[in-house]
Amino acid sequence: MSNTDKVALVTGATRGIGRETVRQLAEAGVHTILAGRNRDKAVEAALELQAKGLPVEAVALDVTDPASIAAAAKEIEQRHGKLDILVNNAGILVDDPAKGVSGQSLQTWRTTFDTNLFGLVETTQAFLPLLRKSEAGRIVNVSSLLGSISEHQNPASFIYEFKGVPAYNVSKSAVNAWTVHLAHELKDTGIKVNTIHPGYVQTDMNKSGDQQNGELSVPEGARTSVQLALIGNDGPTGGYFYFDQVLPW
Template sequence: MKTAFITGANRGIGFETAKQLLQKGFYVYLGSRNMENGTKAIQKLKAENLTNVEAIEIDVTDNDSVKNARIEIGKKTDTLDVLINNAGINGGTPYTALEASKEQFLSAFDTNVFGVASVTQAFIDLLRKSPEPRIVNVSTSVGSLTLQSDPNWMGYNFAKYVVYGSSKAALNMFTVHLAYELRGTPFKVNAVCPGYTKTDFTGYNGGEVEEAGKRIVKYALLDKNGVTGRFISEETNPTTGEIPW
């Protein structure tokens, strides 16, 4: 049975992604910063007869918490097939470049970039033992420098969230380097935008969470001929999915 670890999976897109991987026969380690919330999420899944799942407490901004999560999962399996770095924050208001505070930037980068790097480094040994390891870094088209500077982009006049966008642009760069360092191996590493989705993250505006989950799962299940080192947004580009950095 293949295994997956998803950070920030007790709600929203992360929860839906866990659900869909369980439906496809995975054993899922559901990461949650708060164990009580993680346990509630597990109960919801088990109520749908999705039982191959357990909660793992992890705060991606806390090195000790990341190490403890690696220890806990290491007690249960010696191989991890999929890592989905889903945990993220938007940095809060104000959203503008002239008003956003240093503290907002630090907080967003701590979760969206440094946390992803820490988790990836902590679990890379388990991933290396998989015959087809996959890493999906959950990103956003808002983090595309090319789109953000294109007046013809559909989000040009309203998707201006400087803290969130800057942190995701940095995450994209991390993804490029990670894919490069793992070139010539069975790894597939991609940055995937699930799209603007109805969750508490967006005030329940946008598309359906099921579609967002499918977009992430698709790149968690790539075969040996799948792409790597790419930036994907099927919402933005339904044809090939690839969008410019």
């Protein structure tokens, strides 16, 4: 199956890693749907990529809104009849690091999980019927090394002391667990499911006031998602990756 025959959907794609994932998939020839909560912003971002000759279109999709998810799934089914790649990129970080692990409000936990886990699960459930119509469906869940329980317990890891955003960290651990379970359910189908760490990327999420933090550029941060989205039939499923490195759960 050539890339030009594939249809991809990337959530949370109006900026940052999501938008760059759209660009890289489209540059590889994949017809890519750029999804964002705000339709106008999604259309604007898609038009900018179309102006560069890339096969991109827009859809409104808020992963915290069941009606929005259902409408997007219906719209894509009507336009394309299938989906080959789903990149669950949408995510938020709303913890207050000054409050530590036990001080985060329950609302912070609920808000974080509504987007990072429950929205991801519901979006995946909604698009699975279209992915089952693909010859080689691919699901990529954007997680983080901060979701690795092993690394949080490893004093030699640079995330060992990084406990100030617990709702975010635990939501990504849950995404990893969901990935393992879904991959197992789909192991006898053509659909492969993996989770990835994009790296410590120079995005708005990693800004401290006017200070831009991060080790990787945004294009580098999108590479692992794109790599897993385009794996062949001999590629992995149920894995946790950073570029070509297999990460510890």
